[in-house]
Amino acid sequence: MVEPITVEYVELGELSSPKIDKYQKVSIIPLVFLIFYEVSGGPFGVEDSVQAAGPLLALLGFLLVPFIWSIPEALITAELGTMFPENGGYVVWVSSALGPYWGFQQGWMKWLSGVIDNALYPVLFLDYLKSAIPVLEGGLPRTIAVLVLTLALTYMSYRGLTIVGWVAILLGVFSLLPFIFMGIVAIPKLKPSRWLVADLGYIDWGLYLNTLFWNLNYWDSVSTLAGEVENPSKTLPKALFYAVILVVFGYFFPLLIGTGAIPLDRQLWTDGYFSDIAKMLGGVWLLTWIQAAAALSNMGMFLAEMSSDSFQLEGMASRGMLPELFAKRSRYGTPLVGILFSASGVLLLSWLSFQEIVAAENFLYCFGMIMEFIAFVKLRIDHPAESRPFKIPVGTAGAILMCIPPTLLILVVLAFASLKVMVISMAAAIVGLVLEPCLRYSEKKRWFKFSMNADLHDFHSPYQ
Numbered sequence: 001m002v003e004p005i006t007v008e009y010v011e012l013g014e015l016s017s018p019k020i021d022k023y024q025k026v027s028i029i030p031l032v033f034l035i036f037y038e039v040s041g042g043p044f045g046v047e048d049s050v051q052a053a054g055p056l057l058a059l060l061g062f063l064l065v066p067f068i069w070s071i072p073e074a075l076i077t078a079e080l081g082t083m084f085p086e087n088g089g090y091v092v093w094v095s096s097a098l099g100p101y102w103g104f105q106q107g108w109m110k111w112l113s114g115v116i117d118n119a120l121y122p123v124l125f126l127d128y129l130k131s132a133i134p135v136l137e138g139g140l141p142r143t144i145a146v147l148v149l150t151l152a153l154t155y156m157s158y159r160g161l162t163i164v165g166w167v168a169i170l171l172g173v174f175s176l177l178p179f180i181f182m183g184i185v186a187i188p189k190l191k192p193s194r195w196l197v198a199d200l201g202y203i204d205w206g207l208y209l210n211t212l213f214w215n216l217n218y219w220d221s222v223s224t225l226a227g228e229v230e231n232p233s234k235t236l237p238k239a240l241f242y243a244v245i246l247v248v249f250g251y252f253f254p255l256l257i258g259t260g261a262i263p264l265d266r267q268l269w270t271d272g273y274f275s276d277i278a279k280m281l282g283g284v285w286l287l288t289w290i291q292a293a294a295a296l297s298n299m300g301m302f303l304a305e306m307s308s309d310s311f312q313l314e315g316m317a318s319r320g321m322l323p324e325l326f327a328k329r330s331r332y333g334t335p336l337v338g339i340l341f342s343a344s345g346v347l348l349l350s351w352l353s354f355q356e357i358v359a360a361e362n363f364l365y366c367f368g369m370i371m372e373f374i375a376f377v378k379l380r381i382d383h384p385a386e387s388r389p390f391k392i393p394v395g396t397a398g399a400i401l402m403c404i405p406p407t408l409l410i411l412v413v414l415a416f417a418s419l420k421v422m423v424i425s426m427a428a429a430i431v432g433l434v435l436e437p438c439l440r441y442s443e444k445k446r447w448f449k450f451s452m453n454a455d456l457h458d459f460h461s462p463y464q
Contacts (some may be wrong), residue, residue, distance in 0.1 A: 019188075024333070028239050031164025031222070033172045035243035036250075037304035038221040039070075041297040042175045043254040043274060045124060046215055050269035052208035053406075055259035056198040061212045062251040066244065068405045073219040073369070075392050076376050078237040081223040082389040083379075085232040088315030089223030090372050097375035100321065101436055107316050108373050112223065113364040114309040115345035117214075120301055122346075123147040125298040127271045135136070147347065154301060154343040157306040160332040164303045171300035175293040178278065178286060179254045185282045186261035194260050201234035206416035207412070210331035213413050215251065217365060220242075220372060224312035233389030289377050293338055310338030322439070323448035363417050363425040366410045373403040 049058040051321045084092045088103075090110060095103025126145055130137045136145055158166060219240065226232050228248070258277045267274070275294070279287035314335035317326035379386075380399050394402060416427070443450045 008193075022369060024162045026161060026165050026228050026314065027243075028235045030162070030169060030236060031225075031229060031239040032242045032246065032302050033168035033240055034165055034307070035219070035222050036172055036246050037168050037297075037300040038308055039243065040247040040250055041301040042172075042252050042293065042305070043179065044224070044294045044297055045060075046211065046251055046269060047213045047271060047273040048207055048268045049265045050255070050259060052204040052211065053279060054198045054203075054266060055195050055436075057203070057208065058394075059195060059252065059255055059259065061208070062215075062248065062255060065212050065216055065393060065409075066248050069213070069409055070216045070219060070244060071074065072402050073408050074240045076372065077220045077223055078240050078390045079388055079392050080372075080379070081220075081226045081384065082233045082375060083238050084238075085226040085229070086318070087224055087227040087317055087318055088228060089312060090220050090368070091224075091312065091316055091321070092319065093223075093375045093379070094371050095229040095319065095321075097378040098371070100319075102371065104321050104436045104439075105321075105432050106368055107312060107321065107433065109364045109429060110307055110368040111312055111342075112345070112428055112432075113368060114218075114312075115342055116303055116364070117218070117306040118342070119346045119349035121298040121302040121305075122149050122178060124271060125295050130272075130281050150302075150343060150346055153302045154306065154339060157303055157310065157339055158330060158332065158334050158336065161225065161307055161311075161336055164307055164367045168300050170306060171296045175300070176250055177288040178293050179250075179257070181256045182278055182281055182286060182290075183329075183444075184254060185286070186257045189261040189281065190257075190421050193259060195256070197259075197264055203221060204346065206418075209409075209413050209416055211410070216247075217369075218305075220369075221308040224308050224315060227315065228311065236323070237390040246436075265313055306339065306342055309342040310335045313338035313341065318453040320450045320452040322450075323442075324451050325448075327451075327453075363414065363421050364428060366414050367429065368423075370407065370409060373407060377403060 030450050045279060046058075046062070049061060052058075053061070080093045081089065084096070085125065086092060088095075088107075091103050091107040094106040122145075124134050126142055135141045203443070222240070223235070229235050257272060261281060262277055274296070275287055276292040314323060314324045314329070316322045317324060326335065326337050326341075328335070328337060377396070377399050380396050384396075392399070392402070439448075442448050
């Protein structure tokens with residue numbers, strides 16, 4: 001994945017990084033685990049792939065789809081994230097290639113997709129605990145639990161990205177270790193023939209593809225933290241490389257153990273089924289560990305996504321796309337207004353079911369990724385001589401070809417979306433189309449103060 005470029009070009013990267021040196025930067029190990037939690041967080045939530053398509057296709061999906069989707073997305077993130085090492089991330093990429101209006105649309109859809117995604121983690125958290133605490137299954141106790149959990153994790157996000165990064169390391173190790181132990185105790189019970197079970201006449205393609213896509217995307221989320229990374233030109237590509245390995249292993253190994261050691265009943269493979277497998281293989285102690293790991297993993301995913309979403313809003317405000325108040329930082333270096341907005345969105349969307357959340361955020365995310373692919377290719381064509389500290393070792397034709405397989409996957413995922421998800425997602429996209437001119441009007445009327453960070457550089461004229 002890594003091929004540093006040594007040719008001297010215009011130092012765009014140096015111009016693009018805001019001067020926020022007074023805040024502590026994130027080093028490579030915490031960044032790897034932040035990416036891990038932005039993308040994965042462990043195998044919690046992959047169970048539906050077995051229910052939808054059986055063991056063989058579930059295993060093949062998590063082994064092959066990374067080559068079609070995850071690796072191209074990670075490579076593009078590494079190139080453009082080091083080209084524009086600032087917190088706007090993919091918003092800046094699209095803005096530089098297609099103009100500020102479409103940059104705002106990218107920011108709106110990706111932020112909304114991230115908030116929808118974050119609304120899922122309290123749901124998953126409670127799904128893993130409800131077998132131990134039945135009162136959390138529904139009603140007022142569940143609603144209160146979602147509220148308390150969201151507020152507690154939001155406060156932790158407010159306390160600083162460095163703290164979030166090191167917490168992510170501890171949570172990641174704790175979340176993955178029980179599956180190593182589960183693999184060890186499962187060895188005598190493994191039957192390789194169970195891995196080959198497939199029933200092509202009984203496949204829920206919509207659920208299967210949405211589960212794969214949701215569990216293997218969001219590699220570009222780390223780009224909205226690029227301004228907080230220590231030496232991003234080297235740290236970001238390396239962190240993405242290690243994170244890809246960690247994520248794929250974290251999915252494939254538990255699925256291999258679970259499907260190989262337990263007789264197949266596809267209807268049982270729903271959210272939280274790894275807890276039942278742990279009890280069958282290792283007893284109550286392993287069940288308890290898996291449930292605790294799942295709960296803590298969802299905490300890690302919430303923290304990583306909240307950081308990405310809130311710093312994205314800060315990056316957009318630094319480019320004059322949002323009011324200046326979104327760029328204000330707390331004494332811990334975190335964007336307070338962005339955190340509050342993102343947390344409010346999570347609470348408003350927490351009533352949705354698991355599958356509705358996955359389908360809705362996938363639909364919006366797909367639109368954003370198409371614009372990223374267009375921006376990647378267009379920047380290669382229009383600005384070939386700009387500094388790229390990390391550059392994918394392909395020419396313009398190779399860049400286009402690399403984007404074709406993930407784009408085809410996007411179109412397939414969109415085709416399987418339900419009418420309800422399509423209507424809601426299209427309505428959300430239309431809101432963004434109207435919101436941008438409304439913000440420009442409020443700027444003209446001076447209802448809100450907008451400003452452009454002087455340290456930032458763009459190929460298009462800024463709003464100011």
